Amino acid sequence: MNYIGGQWVEASETNSNINPSDTSDCVGRYAHGDAQNMADAIDAAFVAKDKWRWSSIQSRADALDKVGTEILARKDELGELLAREEGKVRSEATGEVVRAGQVFKFFAGEALRLAGERIASVRENIDVEILREPTGVVGVITPWNFPIAIPAWKIAAALAYGNTVVFKPADLVPASAWALSEMLSRAGLPDGVFNLVMGRGSVVGDTLLNSPFVHGVTFTGSVSTGSHVISTCASRGAKVQAEMGGKNPLVVLDDADLDVAVSAALNGAFYGTGQRCTASSRLIVTKGIHDEFVAALTKALKETKVGHALDDTSKIGPVVSKSQLQQNLDYVEIGKSEGAELAFGGDLLHRETPGFYMQPALFCETENTMRINQEEIFGPVASVIRADDYDEAVAIANDVSFGLSSGICTTSLRCASDFKHRSAAGLVMVNLPTAGIDYHVPFGGRKASSYGAREQGSYAREFYTTVKTAYVNY
Ligand code: NAD
Numbered sequence: 001m002n003y004i005g006g007q008w009v010e011a012s013e014t015n016s017n018i019n020p021s022d023t024s025d026c027v028g029r030y031a032h033g034d035a036q037n038m039a040d041a042i043d044a045a046f047v048a049k050d051k052w053r054w055s056s057i058q059s060r061a062d063a064l065d066k067v068g069t070e071i072l073a074r075k076d077e078l079g080e081l082l083a084r085e086e087g088k089v090r091s092e093a094t095g096e097v098v099r100a101g102q103v104f105k106f107f108a109g110e111a112l113r114l115a116g117e118r119i120a121s122v123r124e125n126i127d128v129e130i131l132r133e134p135t136g137v138v139g140v141i142t143p144w145n146f147p148i149a150i151p152a153w154k155i156a157a158a159l160a161y162g163n164t165v166v167f168k169p170a171d172l173v174p175a176s177a178w179a180l181s182e183m184l185s186r187a188g189l190p191d192g193v194f195n196l197v198m199g200r201g202s203v204v205g206d207t208l209l210n211s212p213f214v215h216g217v218t219f220t221g222s223v224s225t226g227s228h229v230i231s232t233c234a235s236r237g238a239k240v241q242a243e244m245g246g247k248n249p250l251v252v253l254d255d256a257d258l259d260v261a262v263s264a265a266l267n268g269a270f271y272g273t274g275q276r277c278t279a280s281s282r283l284i285v286t287k288g289i290h291d292e293f294v295a296a297l298t299k300a301l302k303e304t305k306v307g308h309a310l311d312d313t314s315k316i317g318p319v320v321s322k323s324q325l326q327q328n329l330d331y332v333e334i335g336k337s338e339g340a341e342l343a344f345g346g347d348l349l350h351r352e353t354p355g356f357y358m359q360p361a362l363f364c365e366t367e368n369t370m371r372i373n374q375e376e377i378f379g380p381v382a383s384v385i386r387a388d389d390y391d392e393a394v395a396i397a398n399d400v401s402f403g404l405s406s407g408i409c410t411t412s413l414r415c416a417s418d419f420k421h422r423s424a425a426g427l428v429m430v431n432l433p434t435a436g437i438d439y440h441v442p443f444g445g446r447k448a449s450s451y452g453a454r455e456q457g458s459y460a461r462e463f464y465t466t467v468k469t470a471y472v473n474y
Contacts, residue, residue: 002031002198003181005044006191011037011199017175020087020318021308022353027085030174033199038166038207041195045137045164046213048192053134053162055190060111063187064156068104070183071097071152078148078179083309085175086147087317087356088272090310100152100180103439103456107156110458114161114465127472132465134162135239136215139208141201141229143221144320145275145378147173148180153439154218155184157460159194166195166214168205170221172320174198201225209233216240218455218463220277223376223448230451241452241463243277243444245376246404248434249397250280251419253390253410254288260431261289261409262296265382266304268407268433270360273317274380275324277449278405278427278435282373283384284393290386294364297384298344301360307351318355319379325356328379332361335372340383341365368396376402390415398424404445405434426450 001008011031019025052060071078079094086093117130138158142150151169158165169177181196197204208214209232216239219229226244233240250268252261268280285293307314319325325348332346346361360380366373368385387393397406407429408419416430426445427437437443442459444450453462 002033002037002041003185003194003196004037004041005195009037009040015171015174017085017173019084019355020320021084021310021355023355024353025084027081027175030178031198033197033204035203035207037199038168038197038204039211041166041197042137042208042211042213044192045166045195048190049134049137049164051190052164052193055162057111057114059188060160060162061108063189064104064108064111064160066187067156067183068101068108071101071104075101078176080310081179082147082176083317085173086144087309087320089314089317090312092272093309096146096149099439100148103149103152104156106440107160110157111160113458114461121471125474127474129470129472131468131470132161132461133468135464135466136163137213138163138165138464139214139217140165140167141205141208141217141219141221142169144170144172145272145277147176150220151177151180153456153460155180155194157455157464158218159189161461161464163216163464164193166197166208168197168199168201168208171198171200210236212236214238216463219243226451239463241455243450243455244448245378245402246277246279246445246449247282247374247376247400247402248278248280248405248407248425249282249284249400250407250409250434251393251397252283252285252289252293253393253408253412253415254286255411256289256409257411257431258289258292258296261293262300264407264409264431264433265297266300268435269382270301270304270316270380272435273319274360274382275320275378276435278437280407280434281377281382282368282397282400283382284387284396285384286387286389286393290384294343294384298362301344301362304360306349306357306359308353308355316360316380318357320356322356324379325358328358328377328381331372331377331379331381335363335366335370335381335383338370338372340370340372343384346381368399374400394419394422398422401448402445403447404449405429407432407434
């Protein structure tokens with residue numbers, strides 16, 4: 001059921017949620033709403049917006065804190081549900097649930113901390129105040145790869161700063177979205193402040209984008225959908241924020257600690273089945289350490305178990321869906337046809353349960369201009385690119401249309417410091433995987449990866465509030 005105006009509402013259609021680790025396991029059937037459901041949810045959010053805007057910041061903080069506390073208390077159950085529907089291994093899924101709980105707690109505090117500014121006027125006897133007011137009705141559109149953390153960091157921020165919300169999650173992961181919404185339905189929010197409409201992007205998503213009653217849309221997903229979201233919102237003057245794809249470089253220099261570099265590459269490129277926007281899909285390795293690095297990473301991959309997400313010995317789960325699996329396998333063929341050397345994996349795997357399993361693929365002897373190095377694959381497929389030296393490695397790292405995350409493994413303070421400045425990405429990691437972020441600091445990228453204000457931490461207020469400047473003659 002969808003949650004609209006404080007009521008659970010049946011949809012005319014439902015959709016099966018299939019476990020990618022075991023396709024004989026149906027996680028449940030979930031509502032697939034239509035344009036009318038979305039229009040009703042937008043109406044409810046619009047009607048509720050003034051009440052919520054003028055609500056006490058204490059009531060906002062209490063509601064968000066309550067949801068955060070419940071998420072953390074139920075982390076094992078919610079982690080298992082997430083692993084079942086998305087396929088990331090249980091430890092990662094539980095970690096994501098904990099992150100969602102922490103995000104709600106953080107924004108409970110932010111509701112209390114939001115402040116404007118008071119500055120002197122250039123004229124005598126005048127005060128100037130800069131006020132921050134809620135954006136209004138916010139549409140939240142999320143992808144399947146972080147089914148609870150991404151909705152959490154958008155919804156909690158929106159509510160903290162006094163906005164009402166219409167949430168449209170990805171079709172593939174309705175269970176986590178529904179569980180989060182069910183907690184929000186019991187958090188003490190006035191009717192209409194939070195609404196859930198599950199359904200097809202081209203139907204309910206487009207209704208959300210085109211509604212004149214929606215003042216802002218926060219989107220995370222692919223570049224192609226994101227471009228449509230940005231242009232539709234811009235054409236009617238709505239605020240928009242979009243976090244999209246990545247083709248993130250991890251630079252490994254000759255002076256790197258080999259163990260640190262291999263573990264950063266293994267985690268960054270392949271954990272989460274490579275289905276992270278911050279995944280290290282391009283491993284740019286200088287020539288002195290190249291062969292040793294490829295050998296060590298290949299060995300580590302051989303020892304990494306791919307299996308059912310709820311088998312605690314699995315380190316990598318299945319791919320999320322049949323179509324994503326096919327896309328990954330197609331890219332393995334594209335890489336071979338472009339002349340890349342497959343150093344490891346890339347094959348379909350069969351496990352005890354029927355699922356979408358593939359062996360992580362590592363290409364070497366690749367050129368940065370190849371499609372496998374320029375297009376987001378969004379699976380457990382990474383390439384090694386050989387570089388002569390640090391300067392060439394940085395040039396290759398930046399030579400891509402994306403700019404979300406980047407990393408460098410080095411023991412040189414000079415190169416680490418220089419890379420922080422020269423990297424054309426929104427996130428820079430030193431001796432760390434390109435994936436893996438804190439929840440209390442800004443998150444976002446550059447170039448085709450991101451559009452609009454940053455998410456997370458107190459920087460989230462740039463999108464979820466609107467500035468007003470007041471002048472008072474006293
Ligand atoms: P997607 O673009 O296919 O879908 C994202 C969301 O948009 C879904 O809820 C979908 O139903 C909705 N949608 C689809 N068509 C729509 C339309 N016409 N109008 C409105 N909404 C519509 O992305 P996905 O496959 O769910 O997620 C994978 C992508 O997300 C990858 O490209 C990945 O890099 C990206 N991603 C980015 C970040 C980041 O922060 N930069 C984080 C996670 C994932």
